[in-house]
Amino acid sequence: MHVIVTGAASGIGRGTALRLGRRMKVTVADRDGEGARRVAAEIEAAGGQALGVEVDVTSREAVFAMVESARRAFGPVDALFANAGVNRRNPVDQITEADWDLMMATHVKGVFLCCQAVLGEMVERGQGAIVNTASDFAIMGVAGNAAYTAAKAAIYSLTKSLACEFTPRGIRVNAIGPGPIDTPILASGRSVEQHAATLQKFTNTLPLGRMGQPEDVAIVVDFLLSDRASYISGQILHPNGGQLMW
Numbered sequence: 720m721h722v723i724v725t726g727a728a729s730g731i732g733r734g735t736a737l738r739l740g741r742r743m744k745v746t747v748a749d750r751d752g753e754g755a756r757r758v759a760a761e762i763e764a765a766g767g768q769a770l771g772v773e774v775d776v777t778s779r780e781a782v783f784a785m786v787e788s789a790r791r792a793f794g795p796v797d798a799l800f801a802n803a804g805v806n807r808r809n810p811v812d813q814i815t816e817a818d819w820d821l822m823m824a825t826h827v828k829g830v831f832l833c834c835q836a837v838l839g840e841m842v843e844r845g846q847g848a849i850v851n852t853a854s855d856f857a858i859m860g861v862a863g864n865a866a867y868t869a870a871k872a873a874i875y876s877l878t879k880s881l882a883c884e885f886t887p888r889g890i891r892v893n894a895i896g897p898g899p900i901d902t903p904i905l906a907s908g909r910s911v912e913q914h915a916a917t918l919q920k921f922t923n924t925l926p927l928g929r930m931g932q933p934e935d936v937a938i939v940v941d942f943l944l945s946d947r948a949s950y951i952s953g954q955i956l957h958p959n960g961g962q963l964m965w
């Protein structure tokens with residue numbers, strides 16, 4: 720079995736790539752090529768098989784080239800975890816056009832391109848499983864994060880439409896909506912003090928009383944990509960500490 724994980728140099732993607740590496744060949748894809756190769760080396764050191772590839776998911780050419788390299792290394796792609804992401808937090812009146820475009824390009828276009836690049840072959844083989852990373856915040860709405868949440872909401876409707884189109888052809892497509900997970904994305908754009916206060920606020924308010932860790936998400940993705948989830952498609956699962964009860 721062969722899986723492609725994007726955004727796999729760090730955080731949730733890294734944790735999931737390491738977990739999947741115990742049972743699948745993993746193409747570890749990230750804009751941070753060095754980081755991707757480091758994670759691939761970690762998987763290999765643990766006895767797995769992995770390829771680290773640099774990719775910018777906002778570029779069609781780069782995404783299709785990455786999938787081609789993946790196929791050359793490990794054969795047909797059985798599964799995709801489209802997970803690469805960035806965040807830019809700003810009140811609406813301060814969201815720049817560049818930041819808006821970055822949110823849409825990375826999340827909406829990025830997920831679309833990664834899915835498009837693997838779906839043709841999955842249809843030919845009549846099998847495949849895809850998980851896309853959205854966010855709880857897309858459903859809840861968040862002050863000061865409109866561009867990110869709008870982009871993540873689009874991933875939900877994209878996932879459902881892909882599931883409608885491709886489930887009858889043997890491909891399951893699902894999304895995850897993580898709650899607060901302790902990864903570098905939560906620190907980006909925040910001072911050390913703001914970051915610490917954010918972690919404290921989440922810890923105090925989450926029903927489960929702790930921040931999520933990458934493994935809390937990885938276990939859900941592993942399940943959704945496995946045969947144990949063979950009757951699940953077009954769904955959103957929320958590893959979120961109870962933040963959103965949906």
Ligand SMILES: NC(=O)c1ccc[n+]([C@@H]2O[C@H](COP(=O)([O-])OP(=O)(O)OC[C@H]3O[C@@H](n4cnc5c(N)ncnc54)[C@H](O)[C@@H]3O)[C@@H](O)[C@H]2O)c1
Pocket residue numbers: 725726727728729730731732748749750751774775776777802803804805825829852853854855896897898899900901902903904905
């Ligand atoms: N951490 C959270 O609380 C949280 C909550 C909900 C959803 N998410 C989502 O989970 C996903 C993973 O985030 P994370 O928390 O692990 O953050 P992270 O910053 O640790 O990892 C994100 C990874 O995506 C990569 N990336 C960004 N833009 C890219 C691009 N254009 N092409 C290829 N790679 C790119 C980065 O280099 C990085 O390695 C993201 O989509 C994020 O929006 C995170």
